[in-house]
Amino acid sequence: xxxxxxxxxxxxxxxxxxxxxxxxxxxxxxxxxxxxxxxxxxxxxxxxxxxxxxxxxxxxxxxxxxxxxxxxxxxxxxxxxxxxxxxxxxxxxxxxxxxxxxxxxxxxxxxxxxxxxxxxxxxxxxxxxxxxxxxxxx
Numbered sequence: 167x168x169x170x171x172x173x174x175x176x177x178x179x180x181x182x183x184x185x186x187x188x189x190x191x192x193x194x195x196x197x198x199x200x201x202x203x204x205x206x207x208x209x210x211x212x213x214x215x216x217x218x219x220x221x222x223x224x225x226x227x228x229x230x231x232x233x234x235x236x237x238x239x240x241x242x243x244x245x246x247x248x249x250x251x252x253x254x255x256x257x258x259x260x261x262x263x264x265x266x267x268x269x270x271x272x273x274x275x276x277x278x279x280x281x282x283x284x285x286x287x288x289x290x291x292x293x294x295x296x297x298x299x300x301x302x303x304x
Contacts, residue, residue, distance in 0.1 A: 227279040228272035232300065233259045237285035246285035259284070262299045269303075
């Protein structure tokens with residue numbers, strides 16, 4: 167599909183109500199997006215983004231590792247994997263109070279999102295009440 171054809175497909179499928187979330191994309195529409203030159207794609211994305219968000223605002227997020235090291239997963243990109251030789255010390259699940267203190271500090275520093283990462287395939291049953299308390303805030 168040429169760039170002109172891509173533009174035509176996208177133009178024909180652009181809705182005047184850009185607030186509508188679509189779940190019925192056709193293969194041709196998706197291919198047309200992939201065929202756009204990168205800067206054109208960025209422009210379209212920015213145009214839609216600016217309709218819904220402050221264009222000059224950046225969301226600040228903080229990530230805290232609540233359990234570090236010895237993850238059984240083999241994610242090649244992750245230093246938490248037990249297969250990677252990063253000399254990370256294996257640490258137990260953090261205490262709820264420490265996590266909540268870190269979240270408060272992050273909020274005070276301007277974060278609007280606080281993310282908790284853990285080195286495990288899935289939490290153990292014994293850890294779930296602790297993790298739930300972290301999520302609930304105490």
